[in-house]
Amino acid sequence: MNRGLPAFNIVGMANKTVNEAKERVRSALTNSGFVFPSKKVTINLAPAELPKDGAYLDLPIALSVLLMSGQIIKSDVAKKLFVGELSLDGELRPVRGIINVVEAAKKAGFKDVYVPLKNLSQASLVTDINIYGVNRLQELFLALKNQVKLPLSGGELSYGTSNTKNNNVFLDHIRGQDVAKRAMMIAVAGHHNILISGPPGSGKTMLAKAAANLLPDLAPEEEVDITKIHSIAGLTTDEVVKERPFRFPHHTTSIMSIIGGGAMAEPGEISLAHKGILFLDEIPEFSRSVLEALRQPLEDKKISISRTSRKTTYPADFMLVATMNPCPCGYLGDPTHGCKCTELQIQNYQKKISGPLLDRIDMYINVEKVDNADLLAPSGDNSAEHIVVKNTITGAVERQKARYRQSGIYNSSLSSFQVAKMLEMEPAAEKLLGQASKNLNLSARSYFKTIKVARTIADLDNSNIILAKHLAEALTYRKR
Numbered sequence: 034m035n036r037g038l039p040a041f042n043i044v045g046m047a048n049k050t051v052n053e054a055k056e057r058v059r060s061a062l063t064n065s066g067f068v069f070p071s072k073k074v075t076i077n078l079a080p081a082e083l084p085k086d087g088a089y090l091d092l093p094i095a096l097s098v099l100l101m102s103g104q105i106i107k108s109d110v111a112k113k114l115f116v117g118e119l120s121l122d123g124e125l126r127p128v129r130g131i132i133n134v135v136e137a138a139k140k141a142g143f144k145d146v147y148v149p150l151k152n153l154s155q156a157s158l159v160t161d162i163n164i165y166g167v168n169r170l171q172e173l174f175l176a177l178k179n180q181v182k183l184p185l186s187g188g189e190l191s192y193g194t195s196n197t198k199n200n201n202v203f204l205d206h207i208r209g210q211d212v213a214k215r216a217m218m219i220a221v222a223g224h225h226n227i228l229i230s231g232p233p234g235s236g237k238t239m240l241a242k243a244a245a246n247l248l249p250d251l252a253p254e255e256e257v258d259i260t261k262i263h264s265i266a267g268l269t270t271d272e273v274v275k276e277r278p279f280r281f282p283h284h285t286t287s288i289m290s291i292i293g294g295g296a297m298a299e300p301g302e303i304s305l306a307h308k309g310i311l312f313l314d315e316i317p318e319f320s321r322s323v324l325e326a327l328r329q330p331l332e333d334k335k336i337s338i339s340r341t342s343r344k345t346t347y348p349a350d351f352m353l354v355a356t357m358n359p360c361p362c363g364y365l366g367d368p369t370h371g372c373k374c375t376e377l378q379i380q381n382y383q384k385k386i387s388g389p390l391l392d393r394i395d396m397y398i399n400v401e402k403v404d405n406a407d408l409l410a411p412s413g414d415n416s417a418e419h420i421v422v423k424n425t426i427t428g429a430v431e432r433q434k435a436r437y438r439q440s441g442i443y444n445s446s447l448s449s450f451q452v453a454k455m456l457e458m459e460p461a462a463e464k465l466l467g468q469a470s471k472n473l474n475l476s477a478r479s480y481f482k483t484i485k486v487a488r489t490i491a492d493l494d495n496s497n498i499i500l501a502k503h504l505a506e507a508l509t510y511r512k513r
Contacts, residue, residue: 039071043094045078048086057088057119058095065123065171070102084342086297088118089128092147095119095170109177114138117149123170125149127270132261135159147173150184151271155264157186158257158273202242203419209403210236216398216510218422221247222429223489224443225482226331226353226393228316231400232370233363237356240400241312244354245279247423248309249430252440255308258348262307266300278309280351284318292326298338298345303330306351308441316355317385324390327353331393334446350446353394357386367402395445395482396510429492444485444492452481456488461501469508483507 041055062069076094078085092115099105116134117125128134131152136159138146145163148156153166164186167173175181204214213229213236220227221244229237251259251274260274280302282291293301303311313319330336330349337346359365360374361382374382434440436455447455458466470480487499487507494503 038073040073041076042074043076043078045076045081046084047078048084050088051078051085051090054088054091054094054119057091057121058098060121061091061119061123061170062095062098064121065169065174067099067104067170067174068102069098074098074101087128088126089116089134091119092117092125092167092170092173099174105174105177112143113145113147114141114143115147115173117147117152117167119170125167125169125173127151129267129270130261130265131156131270132158132257132264135162135164138162147183153184153186154271154273155260155269158260162186201246202239203246204243204422205418207236207239207243210240210400213240213398213400214422216396217244218247218426219486219489219493219510220244220352220354220396221249222426222493223395223433223486224352224445225395225486225489226445227355227396227398228391228394229354229356229398229400230359231356232358232367232402235400235402237400238314241310241314241354241356242279243419245277245310245312246419247426248277249427251275251277251308255441259308262300262304262347266305268305278306279312280306280310281312281314284313284315286319286323288320288323288326291323292330292336293338293345293347294340296340298340298343300347301336303327303336303349303351304347307348308350309352311351311353313353313355316357317382321385321387324386328390328393331390350441352445355394359399369402391513392476392478395486397513398510425493428495429489432492432495444488445482447485449477449481452484456484456499457497458484458487458499458504459501462487462499462504465501465504465508469504473508473511475511479511483511486510 041059043052043055059069076097078090096105096110096115100107100110116128116131118128120126127149131148132155135146135148135156139159139162143162145165146156147165147167150166150168153164156164165176166184167176172181172183176183207214216227217240219225229240231237256273256275259278260269263269263274282302286302289295289301291302293299293304316324331353334348334350335346336349337344360372360379362373364370365372365374365379433443466483469475475483483504484499487504490503490506491499496503
């Protein structure tokens with residue numbers, strides 16, 4: 034605060050959102066009963082060369098003005114971190130990415146963090162630090178003066194939950210397709226990428242949506258990871274994500290929407306699907322650039338977004354579920370409906386998915402249309418099959434967790450070195466794999482993917498080693 038004509042300036046590479054904090058802070062202080070100093074006020078955001086953006090600096094700026102004008106003292110705010118957007122009447126609004134802010138505060142050694150009340154549920158996912166929820170600026174002032182108590186993390190909080198799937202399709206709703214259901218169970222249990230091919234109306238989309246309801250429950254650390262990404266993307270600021278995501282982008286989606294980007298380098302669909310499913314319906318209809326952009330994150334389980342002013346890396350450990358028709362009209366090989374496509378049209382359609390991308394898919398299945406007479410056949414318990422399959426998947430996931438001594442690590446996550454070191458096969462299975470590798474001309478990637486799928490089948494079978502029958506079934510899912 035300096036002598037001179039009254040002014041309020043913010044310096045330090047602040048963008049428009051931060052610069053507009055001048056009006057929000059001035060109005061919030063006045064409407065909360067404080068006195069805005071009639072002097073020249075300059076807020077310096079150091080370091081100067083680092084771009085500043087976001088409204089989370091509103092509350093720190095307001096407290097700095099109160100401190101410099103003597104309305105609060107230094108001991109009131111010492112060793113405490115404050116974050117939040119201010120409305121014109123002094124109310125604190127939630128901000129994006131609050132978990133990242135609290136984690137950074139914890140690493141920096143802060144013991145007390147004050148966040149908007151609506152951010153408290155998410156912020157409380159970070160443990161071993163005191164997090165207080167603030168509703169209004171005036172309320173915070175009274176709390177700093179020990180006149181009121183604020184809600185504290187770890188207390189009796191009402192945690193909001195976010196539903197990320199919003200579909201009620203279960204395996205029991207799908208008639209027939211026993212082979213496809215078995216393949217989907219294997220894919221979900223081992224977090225394997227899967228491609229489903231078949232004519233229109235054969236149930237491909239229903240299988241994918243049913244898979245979303247077969248996903249295992251989230252571990253606490255996975256809840257933090259998913260909620261963090263969704264908070265950064267602005268999809269939720271006051272809720273904790275309790276379900277695995279199921280992202281279903283349209284085929285007209287741009288490459289930036291899929292991998293992330295923009296001026297703020299925000300996460301895309303592949304990161305929003307982290308620890309869940311990315312469903313691409315009719316995958317050949319997506320642009321070639323979008324599909325090729327999936328190759329690196331499918332392998333590395335993360336995506337790095339580089340922009341002029343920043344470089345951000347987001348996790349992207351998703352399970353890819355894709356569907357496609359065998360040809361443009363969809364009826365190639367259908368005995369009841371003739372295909373009208375030319376050979377050139379069929380080749381061009383199937384070439385839309387490149388070989389390297391197909392090589393990164395663990396399982397391929399073909400489905401056929403179910404006889405219409407079977408569609409209205411009476412069924413038993415509407416949830417019996419779903420419950421049995423999900424319990425079987427949960428058991429396989431628990432065996433993987435015990436084997437790798439960490440939750441969130443699946444058979445599909447293993448590197449080739451880990452496969453050779455950690456997965457055991459009986460001699461008959463090794464012999465079968467060697468013969469199949471030559472006869473099917475498997476690439477190195479396909480070779481190891483076959484072993485990982487076989488390991489998942491063994492987990493579903495409660496077997497400690499990979500048997501020949503497990504490998505034989507895994508090989509059936511490599512035929513395109």
